[in-house]
Amino acid sequence: MMESTTPGLQFEQPILELEHQLVELRESGRSGDAYRQEVRQLKKQIADTTRAIYDNLSPWETVQVARHKDRPYTSDYLSMVFDEFVELHGDRHFGDDRALITGFGKLDQFKVMVVGHQKGRTYKERTECFFGCAHPEGYRKALAKIQLAAKYQLPVITIIDTPGAYPGIGAEERGQAWVIAQNMYEMSRLRTPIICLVIGEGGSGGALGIGVGDRVAILQHAYYSVISPEGCSGILWKSGEYAQQAAESLRFTSDHLDRLGVVDKVIPEPLGGAHRDHQQMAVQVKQYLVKTLRSLVKIPMEELLQQRYEKFRKMGVFLEPSEGTSGTEEAPGSAGVD
Numbered sequence: 001m002m003e004s005t006t007p008g009l010q011f012e013q014p015i016l017e018l019e020h021q022l023v024e025l026r027e028s029g030r031s032g033d034a035y036r037q038e039v040r041q042l043k044k045q046i047a048d049t050t051r052a053i054y055d056n057l058s059p060w061e062t063v064q065v066a067r068h069k070d071r072p073y074t075s076d077y078l079s080m081v082f083d084e085f086v087e088l089h090g091d092r093h094f095g096d097d098r099a100l101i102t103g104f105g106k107l108d109q110f111k112v113m114v115v116g117h118q119k120g121r122t123y124k125e126r127t128e129c130f131f132g133c134a135h136p137e138g139y140r141k142a143l144a145k146i147q148l149a150a151k152y153q154l155p156v157i158t159i160i161d162t163p164g165a166y167p168g169i170g171a172e173e174r175g176q177a178w179v180i181a182q183n184m185y186e187m188s189r190l191r192t193p194i195i196c197l198v199i200g201e202g203g204s205g206g207a208l209g210i211g212v213g214d215r216v217a218i219l220q221h222a223y224y225s226v227i228s229p230e231g232c233s234g235i236l237w238k239s240g241e242y243a244q245q246a247a248e249s250l251r252f253t254s255d256h257l258d259r260l261g262v263v264d265k266v267i268p269e270p271l272g273g274a275h276r277d278h279q280q281m282a283v284q285v286k287q288y289l290v291k292t293l294r295s296l297v298k299i300p301m302e303e304l305l306q307q308r309y310e311k312f313r314k315m316g317v318f319l320e321p322s323e324g325t326s327g328t329e330e331a332p333g334s335a336g337v338d
Helices: 010-026 033-054 059-066 074-080 123-132 136-151 169-173 176-188 204-208 229-237 240-250 254-260 278-296 301-313
Strands: 084-088 100-107 110-117 156-162 194-203 215-219 223-225 265-267 319-321 328-330
Touching (some): 010 033, 059 194, 059 229, 074 110, 074 156, 136 156, 136 176, 156 204, 176 204, 176 301, 194 204, 194 278, 215 254, 229 240, 254 265, 265 278
Parallel strands (some): 156 194, 194 223, 215 265
Antiparallel strands (some): 084 100, 100 110, 319 328
């Protein structure tokens, strides 16, 4: 586990205090068996404290981790997970949206098409990427590239990390909602295997625009939701101050999504979150992607398409009135209420 180099989140303060003690101990100039024993004990205390905190994160704390500025982004996974990557630009209609990266990649023995949200590290990068909020031209670019992948029978890997699609007037004028719906429709019937991976924020339609696939996975401390906690708070309570309460109600953490059948796999993160050990997280992601690709390419295409269709059709809980009864009953095949 990497030691923190940033101020950290509020709930991480006990960890940061212990790490500060470890730094001071190492800089004290001491040596000998007693010193080494003290270092070992402090390291164990840091690990135990980190585990206790991260095993009991609240939904709002999960959101904070998912948004952590040091968390690995799509560009990081492209360099650590894929052996090669060649970026493809533009939607052939309007322009090149930097909030969505697309291109050919090589993953183990597989040649693939990669489509992923990008937030940017520096302020300049973030403004160019609109903080990961893609415009219609971004989703058109994504669609063109995944259709190109299907033409050449290349599997598609999408990497989701967005607060949501860009909500500006220009984006709406250029068909934001329509192009997201078109992407979902086309991905539902695309004749090539698709893996979708949520690495941080999975915000609303912005995530769904590249989120329809044969397998949907999520990192342990990421979230995937119909709306952000702040957006939900603004709609229900006309104020953003109830975001924490909204987060508790939305049930968007990896545990919730796994129980509800929205995701197929929760990928464990390194102790203390992906932002503490990029390399270990990349190893976990690569292992999952390679293993899943090997299983998907063996499934006949018609069967794969049918499984994909049924996967999304069965999501959700539906209660319908039943004739001859005064109450309601759960529809067959629906998930249990959580």
